[in-house]
Amino acid sequence: MxxxxxxxxxxxxxxxxxxxxxxxxxxxxxxxxxxxxxxxxxxxxxxxxxxxxxxxxxxxxxxxxxxxxxxxxxxxxxxxxxxxxxIGGLTLAEKLEGLIVNVGTGTAMVAAYNEGRRVTHVGGTGVGGGTLLGLSERMLGIRRFEELEAAAGKGRAERVDLTVRDIVGGPIGIVPAEATASNFGRLCAEATVEDVAAGLFNMVCQVIGVLGAMAAKAYRLEDGVIVTGGLPRSRLAAGIIEETMSLFGINPVIPKDCEYCxxxxxxxxxxxxxxxxxxx
Ligand SMILES: Nc1ncnc2c1ncn2[C@@H]1O[C@H](COP(=O)(O)OP(=O)(O)OP(=O)(O)O)[C@@H](O)[C@H]1O
Ligand SMILES: [Mg+2]
Missing domain, CATH: 3.30.420.40 (ATPase, nucleotide binding domain)
Incomplete structure (x- = not known):
């Protein structure tokens, strides 16, 4: 052991x-x-x-x-x-190779091959779970993740985000009408704490979803995207990341025990x- x-x-x-x-x-x-x-x-x-x-x-x-x-x-x-x-991402997902998008305080992406014997640091972004909590505290005075998630679950992100439909009236290129055109781009005075919380989840998780999808395409690992780290434990976060990646034809695996990757x-x-x- x-x-x-x-x-x-x-x-x-x-x-x-x-x-x-x-x-x-x-x-x-x-x-x-x-x-x-x-x-x-x-x-x-x-x-x-x-x-x-x-x-x-x-x-x-x-x-x-x-x-x-x-x-x-x-x-x-x-x-x-x-x-x-x-190695952890491949072990949890039971795969031999893949792109691991590890979403902790920040986000790191690793292309792993041969059960993880060979890894390449693809890059990452400072946008991660820490961003969600930091913005939440500053904008909403909410510190606890569970409280933020509960608020976001009741909110309507469409009151703070602009959709593609809002701007061009319908779908454009590969992007459906309901996709986000601009996170927090809608200036709506009636937006509630819950709506802003939902907008924060959208912004952070959509950035991660888009970045992960682009990296998967660049590394030709579209069939092996594995999302791990603390943040995807949240159903809400995991759902937004999955939905965003699916716009690009990618169905990621979010393994059980992802936070222990x-x-x-x-x-x-x-x-x-x-x-x-x-x-x-
Ligand atoms: N109950 C929860 N459910 C889902 N996500 C949570 C929960 N509590 C905290 N988080 C999120 O998980 C993030 C921390 O994830 P993780 O433990 O993977 O980070 P870390 O390993 O400390 O950071 P890093 O890998 O960047 O050094 C927090 O920033 C928060 O957004
Ligand atoms: Mg970590």
Missing amino acids: IIGVDVGAYVTKGVIMKGRSIIKSISTPTEDPIESTSRTIKILLENTGAKDAVSIVAVTGGGSRRLGEKIGDISVVKVDELQAIG TAVGAARSLRILSSNRMDV
């Missing part, structure tokens, strides 16, 4: 893996990276009977750079985050990268 820990910008995620399966998982806020990693490992090992079976922990994510070579008796192996995203990839990388076989 192997532990993988992803020390993200705001959230530390940890998993115990047995082969391709997650035995146990946990998320805690990233405060001090060393403290958050130690706590994550401790909680993962509690009541699992795995204490003696685990001698190594694979760590990744921005905060992992500050960790030393050992945590207690357990050896620490640092895994490149892009490598972890690639990077942690899973860190753990799996120890096995995958030490083997050239296709059947590990």
Whole structure:
């Protein structure tokens, strides 16, 4: 069994893996990276009977750079985050190659081949889950994700967004009439907090959907788009990303446990990268 820990910008995620399966998982806020990693490992090992079976922990994510070579008796192996995203995305989606669009605080995209043994950093955008929360707090005074999502679920984005129909009267090119022409482009004095929340979800998730679709086309990975990270756990966010990508003929996979992608990839990388076989 192997532990993988992803020390993200705001959230530390940890998993115990047995082969391709997650035995146990946990998320805690990233405060001090060393403290958050130690706590994550401790909680993962509690009541699992795995204490003696685990001698190594694979760590990744921005905060992992500050960790030393050992945590207690357990050896620490640092895994490149892009490598972890690639291997984790393919593991969760059960694919051999694909484009992983990892939507955390920011958004990173990785093209991964041969079960993640080869990865290419495609790029990304600073627009991600952090953007949604940051704008929400500034514009609406709402800090909690769940509260923002509930508000957005009741709102009408069409009161803040301009559609293609609003501007040209119907569909244009490959774009249907109801697609967004301009996020927040409609100046409507009656827009409520709920409408603005819905507009924020639209803006962030549509940017990610369009960017992911373009990257998939550029890398010819249209049939292997995998969306992971904390944000697509939200049904609302996942739905908008899927719908946006579908405008470009792409049907992404959003795997169960998508928020643990990077942690899973860190753990799996120890096995995958030490083997050239296709059947590990
Ligand atoms: N309950 C929730 N459901 C869905 N999404 C959530 C929830 N709570 C927070 N989020 C979103 O998930 C984002 C964090 O995702 P994630 O944990 O993947 O980021 P991270 O790993 O800390 O960041 P990065 O990978 O950019 O360093 C938050 O910015 C927020 O928008
Ligand atoms: Mg992350």
